Amino acid sequence: MAHTLDKLDRKILHYISQNARTPFLEIARECNVSGAAIHQRVQKLVNQGVIRNSEFVIDQYKVGYQTCAYIGIVLKNNIEFQAVVDHIKEIPEIVECHYTTGKYAMFIKMYAKDNRHLLRLILDKISTIPGVANTETFQLSLEEIFRRQLSTFGVDEEK
Amino acid sequence: MAHTLDKLDRKILHYISQNARTPFLEIARECNVSGAAIHQRVQKLVNQGVIRNSEFVIDQYKVGYQTCAYIGIVLKNNIEFQAVVDHIKEIPEIVECHYTTGKYAMFIKMYAKDNRHLLRLILDKISTIPGVANTETFQLSLEEIFRRQLSTFGVDEEK
DNA sequence: CATGAAAAAGATCCAGG
DNA sequence: CCTGGATCTTTTTCATG
Numbered sequence: 215m216a217h218t219l220d221k222l223d224r225k226i227l228h229y230i231s232q233n234a235r236t237p238f239l240e241i242a243r244e245c246n247v248s249g250a251a252i253h254q255r256v257q258k259l260v261n262q263g264v265i266r267n268s269e270f271v272i273d274q275y276k277v278g279y280q281t282c283a284y285i286g287i288v289l290k291n292n293i294e295f296q297a298v299v300d301h302i303k304e305i306p307e308i309v310e311c312h313y314t315t316g317k318y319a320m321f322i323k324m325y326a327k328d329n330r331h332l333l334r335l336i337l338d339k340i341s342t343i344p345g346v347a348n349t350e351t352f353q354l355s356l357e358e359i360f361r362r363q364l365s366t367f368g369v370d371e372e373k
Numbered sequence: 374m375a376h377t378l379d380k381l382d383r384k385i386l387h388y389i390s391q392n393a394r395t396p397f398l399e400i401a402r403e404c405n406v407s408g409a410a411i412h413q414r415v416q417k418l419v420n421q422g423v424i425r426n427s428e429f430v431i432d433q434y435k436v437g438y439q440t441c442a443y444i445g446i447v448l449k450n451n452i453e454f455q456a457v458v459d460h461i462k463e464i465p466e467i468v469e470c471h472y473t474t475g476k477y478a479m480f481i482k483m484y485a486k487d488n489r490h491l492l493r494l495i496l497d498k499i500s501t502i503p504g505v506a507n508t509e510t511f512q513l514s515l516e517e518i519f520r521r522q523l524s525t526f527g528v529d530e531e532k
Numbered sequence: 533c534a535t536g537a538a539a540a541a542g543a544t545c546c547a548g549g
Numbered sequence: 550c551c552t553g554g555a556t557c558t559t560t561t562t563c564a565t566g
Contacts, residue, residue, distance in 0.1 A: 250535065250561080267391070269391060270386070313518065318511065321513065412543065
């Protein structure tokens with residue numbers, strides 16, 4: 215299940231997970247291997263699915279989305295999750311969707327332009343999905359304290 | 374505050390937010406402009422802070438982190454947030470940290486290798502931070518339903 | 533699996549409109 | 550703010566150890 219990553223793999227992940235445009239040759243120099251080696255390793259990691267994709271991270275606040283919230287969703291009894299997920303997926307403002315154990319059936323992360331927009335999305339788009347019993351909103355303050363990627367890639371597995 | 378993005382800016386953001394290694398020349402072809410134009414636009418977006426950074430997205434499950442949780446944190450009265458944040462930042466398994474309004478003072482996202490590790494992190498690392506009154510954990514199921522970036526960049530602002 | 537060298541593709545710079 | 554072209558950098562391929 216968990217892939218075995220050696221030191222070089224982890225070093226590569228460390229660099230490219232912080233900056234997807236780091237030149238492979240630069241990583242190669244840091245690691246004292248050839249550029250081709252980095253290229254082959256990255257290729258392998260992509261094939262193994264360890265690397266999912268790459269993306270430029272956009273500052274949502276600067277493109278007009280001033281509000282963000284986590285929302286816990288409680289479902290009615292005997293509801294088929296997948297049907298609800300299908301509806302969730304149709305709402306572009308929702309950027310993450312997870313199943314949870316405990317209090318809520320699902321947990322989502324959603325952006326909105328402002329508080330009014332947030333309320334409209336919850337009342338008009340989410341609460342009206344068949345099967346949704348109720349929701350609880352945890353509104354995040356405008357200031358995101360930090361956001362980063364996990365950087366302790368499989369430390370302790372092998373050497 | 375919110376930057377005005379025209380159609381071309383949005384198209385560029387659309388492509389590079391899905392794949393940070395999309396060649397600019399390819400985007401240029403799609404948009405019927407020169408490669409230099411894309412280059413200049415991206416530069417501008419970076420300078421404006423609309424583009425924050427780029428990253429390769431790692432599959433945490435494949436590198437040994439089987440568990441993920443959102444955790445709401447309640448603080449004791451009269452606690453200085455920053456001191457708590459400083460402690461939070463020291464825990465590498467925590468990948469997001471936000472202030473929240475309402476029930477909790479803060480909301481974090483944290484990865485762990487397994488349930489035992491998760492519990493250890495909560496009890497030994499988080500609960501012991503001076504000022505933390507209590508925490509509530511929403512454990513996410515192993516299967517992340519989806520995760521994507523917001524793709525409706527400032528739609529409706531200008532043309 | 534790594535290497536170095538060669539070929540192909542892309543990024544960056546710049547003068548000009 | 551765009552363009553085309555020159556130039557420099559990076560990626561990718563491949564034969565070899």
